[in-house]
Amino acid sequence: MSLNYNQIQKDLFSAVLCDILDELGYRYQAMDAAIRPLSESDVVCGPAFTIQGVSVASPSKKPFEVEFEAIDNIVKGSVLVIDANDAVCGFWGELLTATSHHHGAVGCVLDGLTRDRKKILETGFPVFAKGYNPLDCLGRGEMIDYQRKIKCCGVEVNPGDMIFGDVDGVVVVPAAVAEECVARAYKKIEDEKMVKKEFLSGRSASEVWNQYHIL
Numbered sequence: 782m783s784l785n786y787n788q789i790q791k792d793l794f795s796a797v798l799c800d801i802l803d804e805l806g807y808r809y810q811a812m813d814a815a816i817r818p819l820s821e822s823d824v825v826c827g828p829a830f831t832i833q834g835v836s837v838a839s840p841s842k843k844p845f846e847v848e849f850e851a852i853d854n855i856v857k858g859s860v861l862v863i864d865a866n867d868a869v870c871g872f873w874g875e876l877l878t879a880t881s882h883h884h885g886a887v888g889c890v891l892d893g894l895t896r897d898r899k900k901i902l903e904t905g906f907p908v909f910a911k912g913y914n915p916l917d918c919l920g921r922g923e924m925i926d927y928q929r930k931i932k933c934c935g936v937e938v939n940p941g942d943m944i945f946g947d948v949d950g951v952v953v954v955p956a957a958v959a960e961e962c963v964a965r966a967y968k969k970i971e972d973e974k975m976v977k978k979e980f981l982s983g984r985s986a987s988e989v990w991n992q993y994h995i996l
Contacts, residue, residue, distance in 0.1 A: 865893025
């Protein structure tokens with residue numbers, strides 16, 4: 782089974798993916814609760830394109846060199862996952878959104894702060910971040926590498942891992958189990974619909990649990 786990220790984005794949700802990851806032995810794949818979508822309607826799904834950032838005290842000689850290289854090499858359909866390394870600035874903004882979207886990214890997950898929220902919301906490009914700060918990143922934060930293993934909001938992320946984000950949070954599904962996780966998530970959703978009907982029919986919660994072991 783090849784993953785249809787657009788369909789997964791429409792059909793699934795972060796909680797059911799976490800449930801299946803629990804069953805598969807991956808119990809801590811949800812990012813820190815501090816990371817939130819700029820809009821509650823934002824949903825994103827795709828393979829991770831990772832970027833490593835770093836906090837700096839002054840501009841380097843070529844402050845945007847790696848940033849431009851990373852953007853120019855975005856894998857179409859990917860979700861940018863950025864570790865901003867506690868840089869106190871708006872590490873993401875309107876112009877990065879515009880160029881990343883143009884190069885084929887479908888969203889951004891940022892362990893850091895963003896700015897230009899109003900302008901980003903106008904684009905419809907999903908962005909998940911820890912908060913907002915109007916300060917420019919020049920001389921405060923830089924991108925230093927990309928497409929390498931990073932840690933974003935408490936979870937290890939490798940290039941190609943499936944990223945799914947919605948209003949409940951952001952989940953990292955390791956590439957090695959992504960197909961199995963998605964297949965089992967679809968089945969769990971159908972099972973939960975059946976259990977919900979049982980509840981609504983008037984059966985007791987304990988009776989339904991004892992029969993299905995689904996809650």
